[in-house]
Amino acid sequence: MRMLKGNPISRGIALGKLYIYQAFTPDVHEAYCEAGQEHEQFHKFNQALQTAGEELDKIVVSLTADSPDKAKIFTAHKEILYDEEVADQVEEMILNSRAMPDYAVDMVFTQFAELLSQVDDPLIAARATDLLDVRNRVLRILQGEEEHNLSSLTEEVIIVAHDLLPSDTATLDREKVLGIITEVGGETSHTAIIARSYKIPAVLGVPEATKILKNDQFVVLDALEGKVLMAPDDATVEEYELKYAEFEKNEVEANKYLDKPSITASGEKFSIGLNIGSDEPNESIKFGDFIGLFRTEFLYMESDHMPTEEEQFKAYKRVLANAQGKPVTLRTLDIGGDKSLKYMVLPQEDNPFLGNRALRLCLSQPDLFKTQLRAALRASAFGELEIMFPMVGTIDDIRNAKAVVEEVKTELRSEEIPFNENIKVGIMIEIPSIALMADAAASEVDFASVGTNDLTQYTHAVDRMNADLVDYFQSMSPAMFRLLGNVFSEFNKAGKPISVCGELAGDPAGAVVLIGLGLRKLSMNGANIAHVKQTVSKFTLDEMEAIADKAKAKATQEEVVDFLEEQIAKHE
Amino acid sequence: MHAKQTTVLNATGLHARPASDFVTMAKSFESKVYVKRLGDDDAKPGNAKSILGVLAQGISINTPIEISAEGPDEVEAVDKLIELVDSKFGED
Numbered sequence: 001m002r003m004l005k006g007n008p009i010s011r012g013i014a015l016g017k018l019y020i021y022q023a024f025t026p027d028v029h030e031a032y033c034e035a036g037q038e039h040e041q042f043h044k045f046n047q048a049l050q051t052a053g054e055e056l057d058k059i060v061v062s063l064t065a066d067s068p069d070k071a072k073i074f075t076a077h078k079e080i081l082y083d084e085e086v087a088d089q090v091e092e093m094i095l096n097s098r099a100m101p102d103y104a105v106d107m108v109f110t111q112f113a114e115l116l117s118q119v120d121d122p123l124i125a126a127r128a129t130d131l132l133d134v135r136n137r138v139l140r141i142l143q144g145e146e147e148h149n150l151s152s153l154t155e156e157v158i159i160v161a162h163d164l165l166p167s168d169t170a171t172l173d174r175e176k177v178l179g180i181i182t183e184v185g186g187e188t189s190h191t192a193i194i195a196r197s198y199k200i201p202a203v204l205g206v207p208e209a210t211k212i213l214k215n216d217q218f219v220v221l222d223a224l225e226g227k228v229l230m231a232p233d234d235a236t237v238e239e240y241e242l243k244y245a246e247f248e249k250n251e252v253e254a255n256k257y258l259d260k261p262s263i264t265a266s267g268e269k270f271s272i273g274l275n276i277g278s279d280e281p282n283e284s285i286k287f288g289d290f291i292g293l294f295r296t297e298f299l300y301m302e303s304d305h306m307p308t309e310e311e312q313f314k315a316y317k318r319v320l321a322n323a324q325g326k327p328v329t330l331r332t333l334d335i336g337g338d339k340s341l342k343y344m345v346l347p348q349e350d351n352p353f354l355g356n357r358a359l360r361l362c363l364s365q366p367d368l369f370k371t372q373l374r375a376a377l378r379a380s381a382f383g384e385l386e387i388m389f390p391m392v393g394t395i396d397d398i399r400n401a402k403a404v405v406e407e408v409k410t411e412l413r414s415e416e417i418p419f420n421e422n423i424k425v426g427i428m429i430e431i432p433s434i435a436l437m438a439d440a441a442a443s444e445v446d447f448a449s450v451g452t453n454d455l456t457q458y459t460h461a462v463d464r465m466n467a468d469l470v471d472y473f474q475s476m477s478p479a480m481f482r483l484l485g486n487v488f489s490e491f492n493k494a495g496k497p498i499s500v501c502g503e504l505a506g507d508p509a510g511a512v513v514l515i516g517l518g519l520r521k522l523s524m525n526g527a528n529i530a531h532v533k534q535t536v537s538k539f540t541l542d543e544m545e546a547i548a549d550k551a552k553a554k555a556t557q558e559e560v561v562d563f564l565e566e567q568i569a570k571h572e
Numbered sequence: 573m574h575a576k577q578t579t580v581l582n583a584t585g586l587h588a589r590p591a592s593d594f595v596t597m598a599k600s601f602e603s604k605v606y607v608k609r610l611g612d613d614d615a616k617p618g619n620a621k622s623i624l625g626v627l628a629q630g631i632s633i634n635t636p637i638e639i640s641a642e643g644p645d646e647v648e649a650v651d652k653l654i655e656l657v658d659s660k661f662g663e664d
Contacts, residue, residue, distance in 0.1 A: 085625045086622070112628065116624070120632075
């Protein structure tokens with residue numbers, strides 16, 4: 001029985017068939033057919049068009065009932081596929097110039113995509129991406145390859161991929177995904193965050209997984225230990241069926257804490273928040289006290305055009321309605337780095353995580369920023385909404401961002417559009433330079449929230465996307481706890497609310513240390529709420545403060561982790 | 573050859589559903605039909621029966637355009653398409 005190893009980043013166990021997902025990358029060269037063969041080649045092109053049309057029909061049918069918006073994208077693809085001008089030009093190239101069909105398709109579609117991308121209207125320019133998508137579909141069919149798509153899975157599978165991009169997970173049919181295995185990706189990569197929020201067991205950083213593993217192969221995915229067991233024997237399958245049952249039982253045990261108050265063993269209350277990334281209703285909201293992080297990227301990433309003020313306003317209003325009166329902290333657009341948009345070309349950077357991303361990008365594109373702020377401010381008339389800026393490095397950043405908020409407020413006032421005049425404005429603390437300036441920052445903002453993933457990345461100078469570097473990504477290092485301790489005490493001193501919305505807050509052991517360091521607001525994915533409430537309920541505040549002091553005084557992360565495991569085991 | 577000019581006044585311009593409606597109607601005629609954005613001397617007329625030909629013209633709100641047709645039903649084609657554009661495609 002062969003075994004592959006990786007990082008278990010979303011806990012769970014899955015037994016099932018594999019589905020190897022490889023995004024198709026076309027490989028086309030300039031090529032011509034022999035004289036006399038052009039009609040046969042033209043026939044091949046027409047057949048490919050027909051097959052592509054049938055594929056699109058199937059996708060549209062499967063999406064229409066549940067996701068009409070996604071279905072529309074593929075209806076538009078069909079329109080492009082059957083475009084008269086494209087067909088005429090391809091025909092001309094094949095019949096008159098004897099171009100091979102794939103070469104002709106590539107030339108014509110690419111030319112049109114370039115033409116469209118030059119149009120001033122961004123809505124039209126955005127269609128260029130759809131054109132390339134359709135081009136790839138036709139080329140794939142011409143080259144005799146099968147369709148790979150995560151939106152139209154026909155049975156329950158464990159997905160194997162090099163990496164899953166935001167555009168892949170946007171159409172992911174989560175009902176059919178038993179587990180996820182990828183070759184790259186660390187604890188806080190996009191795939192990891194999605195897997196945890198959907199509660200899909202996942203093992204990432206499995207080298208060569210897409211080459212070693214085969215389609216339809218049956219495996220056991222152990223996302224507790226980080227193992228993929230290939231061709232498991234009957235005894236192993238039985239063992240894992242038991243483990244699966246055991247895991248589910250523990251989940252049930254923890255879930256008993258879900259609707260209990262969040263309180264320490266010595267009676268101090270702390271607040272639990274929820275992190276969300278869409279405007280869909282989230283059942284976990286009833287177990288939390290606030291929404292500590294509302295990521296707005298989905299609006300930008302799942303759309304084929306720059307989301308308008310009206311679209312954003314409606315989405316924010318929906319989130320406030322779903323929040324049932326609880327406060328919602330809206331984080332303004334956080335892209336760059338590992339995320340990109342279809343309709344907006346961001347310049348390639350050597351170090352995107354150190355580049356023009358998040359607030360920096362927004363400040364450099366005032367229209368984009370102001371549209372979002374207008375939508376958020378308008379929504380603030382309909383619930384308790386707060387605005388938070390990501391990627392703040394200096395006090396200047398805070399002042400510049402607040403100045404834009406004031407500008408937008410003035411606009412709204414003059415247009416007599418209602419909004420909350422006293423809306424709270426805060427920042428993410430995820431860059432060490434602002435963490436070290438916590439006292440000054442606290443006097444400039446209404447609140448702050450620590451993003452421990454990025455703060456770890458920037459403090460430890462380690463790329464969180466690189467699976468080879470997981471050992472260097474130390475969010476529980478003594479250095480991190482010293483830095484966090486400073487931030488919490490400065491904000492507590494200033495009487496300004498401070499929370500943590502990074503992964504560390506959702507880790508039961510991490511939560512114990514954070515509370516010990518003075519934190520009282522922890523925001524996390526719904527999947528973590530029960531475990532955090534369960535663990536923290538077993539410790540007194542004195543115990544947690546002592547644990548935090550000792551964690552800060554340890555020399556290495558390994559020592560911290562061992563110590564915390566010991567402490568938690570004592571209380572079980 | 574028959575041609576007429578008008579100005580696009582619906583908010584979306586010739587994009588998304590209005591562009592589809594425009595192309596669908598153009599296809600119902602036998603004549604060759606073209607649409608061209610005015611004000612830009614270099615603009616080449618786009619095939620009005622092609623969604624990409626229409627989109628590539630980059631016609632947004634307040635853009636003056638010329639619709640032309642050549643063939644047996646050229647007059648009707650131009651008139652009907654002008655009427656469609658002037659109806660603002662049912663947008664407010």
